[in-house]
Amino acid sequence: MILSLAEARPPIQAARPHRGFALRGVVATGLALSVAMMPTSASAAGLIRDAEIEGLLRDYANPIFRVAGLNPGSVEVNIIGARSINAYVSGGQRVFIHTGLITEAETPNQVIGVLAHETGHIAGAHLARMRGQIDRAQTASIVAMLLGAAAVAGGAAAGARNVGAAGQGIVLGGQSLAQRTLLSYQRAQEAAADQAALSYLTATKQSGQGMIDLFDKLANQAVVSLRYADPYVLSHPMPRDRVRLLETMAAKSKYFGQTDSPALLRRHRMAQAKLHGFLEAPSTVYRRYPKSDTSLPARYARAIAAYRQADTRQALSSMEQMIREQPDNPYFWELKGQTLFEGGMVREAVAPLRKAVALAPNSGLIRILLAQAQLASENAGLTNDALENLRMAARTEPRSVTLHQQFAIAYARKGDLGRADLSSAEAAFIKGDLDLAKQRAKRAMAQLRKGTPAWIKANDIVEFKPPKS
Numbered sequence: 001m002i003l004s005l006a007e008a009r010p011p012i013q014a015a016r017p018h019r020g021f022a023l024r025g026v027v028a029t030g031l032a033l034s035v036a037m038m039p040t041s042a043s044a045a046g047l048i049r050d051a052e053i054e055g056l057l058r059d060y061a062n063p064i065f066r067v068a069g070l071n072p073g074s075v076e077v078n079i080i081g082a083r084s085i086n087a088y089v090s091g092g093q094r095v096f097i098h099t100g101l102i103t104e105a106e107t108p109n110q111v112i113g114v115l116a117h118e119t120g121h122i123a124g125a126h127l128a129r130m131r132g133q134i135d136r137a138q139t140a141s142i143v144a145m146l147l148g149a150a151a152v153a154g155g156a157a158a159g160a161r162n163v164g165a166a167g168q169g170i171v172l173g174g175q176s177l178a179q180r181t182l183l184s185y186q187r188a189q190e191a192a193a194d195q196a197a198l199s200y201l202t203a204t205k206q207s208g209q210g211m212i213d214l215f216d217k218l219a220n221q222a223v224v225s226l227r228y229a230d231p232y233v234l235s236h237p238m239p240r241d242r243v244r245l246l247e248t249m250a251a252k253s254k255y256f257g258q259t260d261s262p263a264l265l266r267r268h269r270m271a272q273a274k275l276h277g278f279l280e281a282p283s284t285v286y287r288r289y290p291k292s293d294t295s296l297p298a299r300y301a302r303a304i305a306a307y308r309q310a311d312t313r314q315a316l317s318s319m320e321q322m323i324r325e326q327p328d329n330p331y332f333w334e335l336k337g338q339t340l341f342e343g344g345m346v347r348e349a350v351a352p353l354r355k356a357v358a359l360a361p362n363s364g365l366i367r368i369l370l371a372q373a374q375l376a377s378e379n380a381g382l383t384n385d386a387l388e389n390l391r392m393a394a395r396t397e398p399r400s401v402t403l404h405q406q407f408a409i410a411y412a413r414k415g416d417l418g419r420a421d422l423s424s425a426e427a428a429f430i431k432g433d434l435d436l437a438k439q440r441a442k443r444a445m446a447q448l449r450k451g452t453p454a455w456i457k458a459n460d461i462v463e464f465k466p467p468k469s
Contacts, residue, residue: 046081048099051363052331053079053271057097059264060108061115067203068123068196075122081279085218087114089121099275105214108260108268113197113211120196121189194242198249207258208250216243266296273297277304296322303335312343330359334366341373349373350382357389364396364403371406375413383413401427418447422458429461437461 054077062072076094083100090096095118097111105111198208250256260268277285282305289298303318319336326332337353340346353370360366371389374382387410390403397403407423425440441461448455 048079048081049365050079050274051334051360051365052274053102054365055360055363056267056271057111057115059267060112061095061119063204064112064116064119064200067200068119070119070123085214087118089118093122095119095122099279103272103275105210105268107210107213108264109207109210110214111210111268112206113201113208113214116197116200117193117211119200120193123196124189124192191242191245194246195249198246198253201250202253202255205255205258207256208246208253209256212243212246212250215246269295269297270300273301274304277301278308282306282309296325307335307339307342310343312339315339328359330356330363330366333359334369337373338369341369341376346373346376347379350377362396364393364400367393368397368400368403368406371410372402375406375409380413383410386410387414399430401430404430418444419454421447422454425458425461429464434464434466438464 057077057079058072061075061077065072065075070093074093078094078096079102080096080098082098083103084098085101085104086098087101088096095115097114101114102111105114194211197211201208201211273289276288277300280288285301285305289301291302299318299322303315303322306312306315306318316336316339319332319339323329323332323336333352333356337349337351337356340349340352350370350373353366353373356366357363357370367389371386371393374386374389386406390407390410393400393403404423404427408420408427411417411420411423421440421444425437425444428434428440429437438461441458444458445455445462448458
């Protein structure tokens with residue numbers, strides 16, 4: 001489904017996210033703030049799903065992952081609906097990209113440079129090492145606190161105020177030293193990720209210029225806020241120093257002058273247009289892409305704005321023109337199908353969505369949308385086709401709430417109530433409604449043959465106990 005807010009996923013509990021590449025000054029007042037300075041978990045943000053943009057990011061990232069020694073299939077790339085220019089890694093091999101990074105990046109190379117930097121954090125196991133460093137910093141802070149408390153107590157017992165004050169100084173000084181040590185370690189990780197990124201870019205015959213340009217842009221924005229900052233309490237290298245060092249290292253690569261291919265740049269512009277079209281107010285879209293702009297990205301953004309305003313006729317007219325120009329573009333067919341589906345023309349939506357699936361057979365998101373249209377058409381002859389599309393989509397989208405909800409509808413249509421209840425239980429489980437999930441799973445177990453894979457799945461849900469916080 002195009003640019004839908006991501007469906008609920010199990011919360012990321014294994015690790016805090018690693019601070020991304022964005023240049024920020026962090027002036028923490030204590031060790032606790034040093035630990036909490038990282039971004040909030042992605043489960044609290046607006047995750048966005050879109051087949052076209054995810055595919056583009058994969059084409060940007062997969063070559064980088066491979067040269068870094070990572071399995072691309074094991075690394076998640078997630079999109080967060082936020083205007084800020086930022087990216088970070090979290091929970092092991094998960095990369096989070098803000099939409100602001102995509103829309104503000106002037107070239108694909110700028111986004112690729114950021115992805116290379118974040119890959120450096122993953123390949124360097126920086127999250128795990130940072131947790132160890134945090135533990136050591138906390139230990140040092142606690143030791144200082146105990147020593148300080150002992151000094152305060154001793155001073156009070158002896159009636160010596162100076163000793164008590166010295167004890168308080170030990171506490172504060174110990175916390176400050178632990179905090180500075182932790183942030184110094186994080187700055188070293190950021191520098192290591194920069195160097196790793198440049199090596200990955202060289203290995204994939206790409207330039208480091210994009211990363212430098214983007215960091216330089218951020219450095220310009222940060223000049224005022226960082227002018228009086230203490231470098232020792234920043235979680236990143238000082239911006240200007242960072243850019244200068246990157247320039248020196250990147251210029252040594254024989255691919256420094258390499259530019260993005262025209263085809264990749266066109267896809268980048270289309271992704272930007274789609275994000276503007278879906279995330280901005282239609283009036284803003286029309287100002288950004290006036291009718292005088294007849295480029296394909298501009299028409300794409302205006303078609304999406306028309307669709308969002310329920311101007312189905314205008315939206316479809318624009319889409320038909322784009323399809324005539326690029327009949328093999330699966331995302332134009334997908335957008336047409338979604339426009340028809342949400343405009344109440346459900347049966348008419350099936351054909352363009354089938355075309356989209358034929359052109360992009362590995363897209364689970366498009367297959368789920370096609371299955372939705374097939375089931376909503378109330379054509380009993382399409383139920384088996386819908387089930388097949390859902391089964392294929394489950395290979396790449398096993399955590400999709402919509403996937404399991406549509407499975408429930410399809411199985412109920414077939415009279416397979418046990419599997420229908422199991423699918424409803426799985427949807428509720430993914431959303432975090434454990435009570436409903438267990439209720440549906442128990443009902444499914446009563447209708448499924450004991451010991452079958454479906455029965456075991458239902459039993460797993462019934463027996464599930466959430467981890468203690």
